[in-house]
Amino acid sequence: MSDESAAFLYDPARLYSPRYVHDVLDAHGIRLKKGLGQNFLFDRNAILKIVNAAGVGPDDVVLEIGPGMGHLTFALLARAKHVIAVEIDQRLLPVLKGLLGGFSNFTLVHADILEVDLAARLGEAGLMPTKVVANVPYYVTTPILTHLVESGVPFDNVTLTIQKEVAERYVAAPGTKAYGSISVVMNYWGRTRLCGTVPASCFFPRPQVDSAVIRVDLFKQPPVGLANKALFYRVIRMAFNQRRKMLRNSLHALETEGFALDRALAAAGIDEKVRAERLTMQDYARLADALITETAE
The missing domain is CATH 1.10.8.100 (rRNA adenine dimethylase, C-terminal domain)
Known part of the structure; x- marks a missing residue:
């Protein structure tokens, strides 16, 4: 690919449109994998809603899980001191490098986040994230949260974009229909709040359901003592x-x-x-x- 072609393909002015997603995937010959839950968020307003919900500022090091094609990453890099993005799909690495390679405050890691020793890996890099931002399939949300909480890394908060129905279970109160085991556990891990919804039309390809943004402010110390x-x-x-x-x-x-x-x-x-x-x-x-x-x- 020539420099001129790359400049057009990865032009940030085209970033927030489904055409950008289609063109970049086509240029790299990438066919999305259903098993990875790949629905790329491209809507600018929705992305800014997530960045604002996370409260990202110039002193923050952000761990982003599942950057996909880099739409959210691009917005995070404009606000944060540094962004460490962990992507499981090797095919998307050149896409992310093409769009974001010019940023000095960007680190890209190819790995399954669930297999990363976060404390060791981040300690070696000399960067300790204060916040986590992720747009992940619902079926890995709880395993990822568990991994983050048990990692020993003192994250301030975790902001997730997940299926709306799942988000409602995360913030449900006792006695409600949505209240379940994850609702209880979330109250042990931190204070969780719903920060807004993201319509299905904001993603490519378009999923069948709407999503929601939740933020978990993690407790520095558990709210209750437990013997086991x-x-x-x-x-x-x-x-x-x-x-x-x-x-x-x-x-x-x-x-x-x-x-x-x-x-x-x-x-x-x-x-x-x-x-x-x-x-x-x-x-x-x-x-x-x-x-x-x-x-x-």
Whole structure:
């Protein structure tokens, strides 16, 4: 590709249009992979909404997960001190380099974010991100969030663009239809808020559903102490796996493993007939700890 052709192809003036996406993919012979959930966000207003929601400023180092074709990355680079973009699809690396290679505050990493030792990799680079921004398929959202939270990197916040229905579950309150296990866990990880919706028409190719932007302000210290975090997560999963059953019935398997379930429920002040969606994160934390203390007696 000649310099003149490349200059036209990657012209930022063309960036925020579906024609740009089509032309660049065609020039590189790239056919999108459904398994990677590749729907590229190109709408300028939606992109600015995400950058504003993340609160990116000139002192921030941003970790972007799934930069795709670089639309959001381009906007982040204009605001941030540095952007580290992690892309899993090797075919998109020349696309990102073609558009963003001239930025001195840009680092591109080819990797699956779930396989990256973030603390070690970022420490080696001498760059420790303060914020995370990602536009990822819904089926990897929770694994990615878990990976970020457990990484040991002190991120201030994580801003995600995900399916609207999934976003509603992330911010759902106890007692609502959307409230589920992930709603409880999100309250343990941080304060989550819905920052707006992104219509399906803002993506190429156009998905079947609208998306939403959420921001998670991660806690520096857990809001509750836990004797066994793995048990806390497990109790939540078990409760919601049979959410229409009474809580005691949903957790019956714990009793067969030797846990003093009835004593734990009583000690935590939880009615055995209550259903999973009625309990708060603090309720689940008390119950998990009570399972430890009451069984040990």
